[in-house]
Amino acid sequence: MGEIRNFRSGNHDEPPPHGGMPRRLAAIIVGDIVSYSRLMQADEEGTHARVKRIERDLIQPSIVEHHGSLVKTTGDGFIAIFDSPVEAVRCSIVIQQNLIGRNASLPKHSRLEYRIGVNLGDVIVEPDDVYGDGVNIATRIEGIAEPGQVYISGAIYEQIKHKVVCGYESLGDRKVKNITDPVRVYRVLPDADAVGKTRSRRETALIFLLAITVMMLAAGVLWYLLAQPGRIGEQAAVPTASPVASPAVSPAASPSPQPLPSEAATQTPQPSPSLASAPTSPSPSPSPSAAPPREPEMIAIRGGSFAMGSNDDPTERPVHQVTIKPFSIGKYPVTVREWNECAAAKACGFTATGKDDAPVSNVSWADAQQYAVWLAQATKKPYRLPSEAEWEYAARGGTQSKYWWGDKLQPGMAGCKDCGELAAEQPAKVGSFKPNPFGLYDMGGGIDQWVEDCWHRTYQGAPSDGSAWSGSDCSSHVLRSGSWKNDSRYVRPSNRDGYDTNVRYPTHGFRVALSP
Amino acid sequence: MKIISCVAVATAIALLPGTACSQGKTAPKDAKLYFITPYDGQKVRGGFWVRFGLRNMGVTHAGDDYQNAGHHHLLVDVNEPIDSKEPIPQDKSHLHFGAGQTETMLELAPGTHTLQLVLGDAKHYPFEPPVVSEKITIRVRPPASARSR
Numbered sequence: 001m002g003e004i005r006n007f008r009s010g011n012h013d014e015p016p017p018h019g020g021m022p023r024r025l026a027a028i029i030v031g032d033i034v035s036y037s038r039l040m041q042a043d044e045e046g047t048h049a050r051v052k053r054i055e056r057d058l059i060q061p062s063i064v065e066h067h068g069s070l071v072k073t074t075g076d077g078f079i080a081i082f083d084s085p086v087e088a089v090r091c092s093i094v095i096q097q098n099l100i101g102r103n104a105s106l107p108k109h110s111r112l113e114y115r116i117g118v119n120l121g122d123v124i125v126e127p128d129d130v131y132g133d134g135v136n137i138a139t140r141i142e143g144i145a146e147p148g149q150v151y152i153s154g155a156i157y158e159q160i161k162h163k164v165v166c167g168y169e170s171l172g173d174r175k176v177k178n179i180t181d182p183v184r185v186y187r188v189l190p191d192a193d194a195v196g197k198t199r200s201r202r203e204t205a206l207i208f209l210l211a212i213t214v215m216m217l218a219a220g221v222l223w224y225l226l227a228q229p230g231r232i233g234e235q236a237a238v239p240t241a242s243p244v245a246s247p248a249v250s251p252a253a254s255p256s257p258q259p260l261p262s263e264a265a266t267q268t269p270q271p272s273p274s275l276a277s278a279p280t281s282p283s284p285s286p287s288p289s290a291a292p293p294r295e296p297e298m299i300a301i302r303g304g305s306f307a308m309g310s311n312d313d314p315t316e317r318p319v320h321q322v323t324i325k326p327f328s329i330g331k332y333p334v335t336v337r338e339w340n341e342c343a344a345a346k347a348c349g350f351t352a353t354g355k356d357d358a359p360v361s362n363v364s365w366a367d368a369q370q371y372a373v374w375l376a377q378a379t380k381k382p383y384r385l386p387s388e389a390e391w392e393y394a395a396r397g398g399t400q401s402k403y404w405w406g407d408k409l410q411p412g413m414a415g416c417k418d419c420g421e422l423a424a425e426q427p428a429k430v431g432s433f434k435p436n437p438f439g440l441y442d443m444g445g446g447i448d449q450w451v452e453d454c455w456h457r458t459y460q461g462a463p464s465d466g467s468a469w470s471g472s473d474c475s476s477h478v479l480r481s482g483s484w485k486n487d488s489r490y491v492r493p494s495n496r497d498g499y500d501t502n503v504r505y506p507t508h509g510f511r512v513a514l515s516p
Numbered sequence: 517m518k519i520i521s522c523v524a525v526a527t528a529i530a531l532l533p534g535t536a537c538s539q540g541k542t543a544p545k546d547a548k549l550y551f552i553t554p555y556d557g558q559k560v561r562g563g564f565w566v567r568f569g570l571r572n573m574g575v576t577h578a579g580d581d582y583q584n585a586g587h588h589h590l591l592v593d594v595n596e597p598i599d600s601k602e603p604i605p606q607d608k609s610h611l612h613f614g615a616g617q618t619e620t621m622l623e624l625a626p627g628t629h630t631l632q633l634v635l636g637d638a639k640h641y642p643f644e645p646p647v648v649s650e651k652i653t654i655r656v657r658p659p660a661s662a663r664s665r
């Protein structure tokens with residue numbers, strides 16, 4: 001029907017003013033459920049309900065959020081068009097990553113998986129359908145995609161290759177049914193490093209060797225620094241010894257100095273960021289006049305892209321793709337000992353009580369900000385509060401599950417009201433629970449943690465570059481992590497809440513971040 | 517020496533009841549906390565304003581330790597009784613208004629909800645006796661913008 005009209009309008013009418021023929025260039029997403037017939041046969045009503053729920057909760061909002069429009073849903077799939085190829089691919093990745101999370105707890109045979117194909121083409125758009133070669137090619141690409149994967153055409157690839165931080169694997173030119181010219185197809189790997197992992201064994205070996213060298217150097221320097229004051233003598237024991245030891249080891253929390261450099265090194269395969277931001281850099285500038293402050297132990301996090309948010313709470317919607325630049329973040333929340341150095345320097349508002357290794361509590365956002373400013377000035381390093389996106393990225397530790405350790409609550413992982421025995425008490429010491437895959441402690445439970453961002457009720461309009469979201473009415477800021485007083489829902493890495501900027505509360509603390 | 521120990525004992529005795537009993541500061545007996553809007557049983561649609569009324573006491577910032585003054589907490593769908601020995605919890609169903617706010621825009625999921633106000637002292641503890649409002653029930657209808665397709 002559309003094609004006939006197109007033919008006519010091309011011959012007789014002036015096509016543009018007529019407007020009857022809505023042709024346009026669009027990025028087309030075609031998605032389709034894997035083994036739909038089998039799922040329907042096994043449980044018709046259940047499957048139908050699940051598909052509808054996924055469409056309502058995930059697919060439609062993701063499309064809207066990426067400025068696309070859903071053209072139609074078929075029984076087992078959907079077609080959407082986008083003005084921007086970048087947004088189309090981002091949307092596809094968000095959908096696929098979310099589905100991974102949803103499927104994780106299900107047995108293999110009842111998982112709902114989609115194949116997704118994306119193509120760029122000139123199409124005819126009608127209110128409830130879309131026609132053209134471009135759609136057919138998208139459908140064919142979708143057909144050859146593996147379950148849970150996003151395949152894109154060469155035309156899309158050319159548009160997005162430098163814009164969406166992903167890995168792309170070329171699958172060569174494919175001949176697709178009823179299309180004369182072969183189509184170049186790429187597989188999208190949401191994690192940019194997935195390509196590297198498969199390809200460059202030699203590179204990783206080199207990096208590993210480099211990391212070991214760096215570690216040994218660091219260990220040597222450490223040994224030198226630790227041994228030196230001992231040999232010089234005890235005459236100035238306390239004041240000199242503590243600043244020397246402090247940047248490397250927070251005494252009570254980590255048993256030996258070795259784990260820190262090794263962790264930082266293994267987590268940063270690229271040698272440059274690990275060298276740049278590894279906290280071991282032995283420069284405690286031994287100026288006798290002003291003792292350098294105790295710096296919180298930091299862990300270098302390399303950049304990446306992830307799906308931020310969840311559908312578990314309205315405040316966590318919509319799930320959106322965020323790209324994070326490399327940065328470092330405190331291994332633990334800021335402790336009473338660290339805080340009280342700021343208080344002693346008259347730069348922080350009050351002296352905290354409690355054990356030295358306990359996380360500092362009863363701090364307002366303004367208090368936390370004061371500490372970060374003081375620490376940055378005293379160390380001449382760009383210390384700051386983490387952005388909300390950085391916090392969640394670090395808390396997820398590369399996972400997309402409900403908690404960083406999986407989808408089920410497990411004892412010993414976090415401190416919260418119903419997280420298991422002993423977890424429900426005010427933390428007497430940071431780092432009492434297991435670290436997440438990035439080597440970070442207490443990212444969830446224990447103590448609430450302020451981040452840089454203003455509070456917004458949802459992620460509608462949130463930045464996607466990992467920066468802090470300020471502006472609007474900044475009378476309240478974002479809290480992350482949940483505390484020992486909250487239940488396990490609050491321990492989830494995507495959980496968020498807002499609280500008045502200048503008000504202190506006994507379960508609120510923070511950790512610092514450092515720009516490279 | 518004797519004086520010092522006397523003072524020590526005296527302070528210990530003075531502090532004991534403070535630590536053993538509730539932290540709460542005393543509130544005037546005629547203090548009254550109530551909802552200006554919405555009223556009990558009201559039906560609302562989408563987001564709605566909640567306005568807090570307080571008589572015979574004052575509203576101040578959290579952290580300000582003035583006599584007969586406190587700040588509001590709005591409890592949404594909370595069934596547990598108020599524990600006067602603990603600070604009022606802070607979570608998604610215990611909303612704090614420590615900047616001295618006396619109203620808020622609330623958006624709740626469609627359905628029946630309960631609302632209750634609790635006044636907290638400088639450190640977020642309930643007063644003694646607790647200054648609380650009646651627990652009211654409201655019904656939230658789906659937003660009008662949910663057009664039929």
